[in-house]
């Protein structure tokens with residue numbers, strides 16, 4: 001199979017990362033790039049690093065003209081945009097992978113509560129497969145609409161699911177401490193990500209209100225079979241890319257670090273993008289920079305009985321565009337590593 005694809009929101013951070021990945025994918029041609037405010041411009045006017053590599057003009061978002069040119073669309077638009085466009089493309093037989101939060105939650109009421117907007121296409125919420133590739137591969141392979149997970153949920157869920165699915169930890173005391181670099185907030189300038197605000201600073205934000213709380217709880221409840229709630233705190237730190245989640249859990253039975261590591265190793269056997277660290281070592285964001293890896297380290301503190309799990313991803317790769325490519329690979333029956341073999345950039 002060979003695909004012709006397009007990117008809506010191509011001039012944002014995850015859009016530009018999609019271009020980088022699609023250019024390295026042997027089975028895909030990027031036929032079309034779309035922007036809201038910069039249509040008509042060449043992508044190289046906005047991103048000179050693409051000179052001689054990909055120099056196309058940004059188009060406007062028009063269903064009729066786009067549908068004829070592509071088999072699959074990536075939506076790399078802010079939340080509250082794709083919900084109004086994806087149904088029209090799907091009716092024309094175009095498969096869609098949405099990087100935003102618009103199709104991740106199953107309940108329109110939850111969407112309204114956490115995203116502060118009405119979901120006028122609620123029926124599609126049921127149709128969408130949740131694109132956490134290592135866990136829901138079968139659903140993804142059969143779906144025409146994939147809701148790519150949020151960046152924090154990718155890091156948190158890959159770290160939590162082996163424990164929560166196998167009921168090894170208490171599900172009413174889960175604490176996730178997440179830290180993100182500024183690219184997680186997108187390319188649009190804002191006071192929160194202004195150099196003077198972010199440099200030499202670390203700050204908590206959206207405590208108790210983050211839109212990823214219901215997404216994490218929905219998936220954990222599904223794999224556990226009982227409702228699960230989490231305490232989830234987000235922090236902005238002075239770096240460009242990367243997310244690190246430190247997760248605190250109460251074990252239901254006495255276990256050693258070696259016991260827990262073997263659970264993770266078994267769960268992720270055959271999952272090339274999840275690397276479980278040897279005992280006594282914990283991952284750092286730089287070790288996955290520019291790559292589709294999620295690295296996980298664990299510690300059972302025999303003194304307190306607490307389990308700490310640390311996970312890291314590159315937010316724009318495994319947390320967004322890389323995982324979107326992995327989802328496309330699953331959807332098309334290709335090897336999931338196709339186009340995703342980048343070694344992390346170090347230092």
Ligand SMILES: NC(=O)C1=CN([C@@H]2O[C@H](COP(=O)(O)OP(=O)(O)OC[C@H]3O[C@@H](n4cnc5c(N)ncnc54)[C@H](OP(=O)(O)O)[C@@H]3O)[C@@H](O)[C@H]2O)C=CC1
Nearest residue numbers: 009011012013014036037038076077078079100184186187
């Ligand atoms: N950055 C990250 O690490 C991650 C991002 N995501 C999600 O991916 C999506 C994109 O994020 P990111 O790349 O960071 O965002 P950016 O702000 O960098 O880019 C957003 C893009 O969407 C376009 N756009 C905005 N409004 C519209 C509209 N009404 N119609 C069509 N296009 C529109 C913008 O075009 P223009 O500039 O021309 O207006 C721009 O190309 C978001 O939903 C985000 O939450 C998910 C995981 C991680």
Ligand SMILES: CC(=O)N[C@@H](CCC(=O)OP(=O)(O)O)C(=O)O
Nearest residue numbers: 099100101150151180181184185
């Ligand atoms: C640093 C920073 O601001 N990060 C963003 C991540 C948003 C994102 O990418 O996720 P959605 O697709 O679910 O909106 C935030 O915390 O809201």
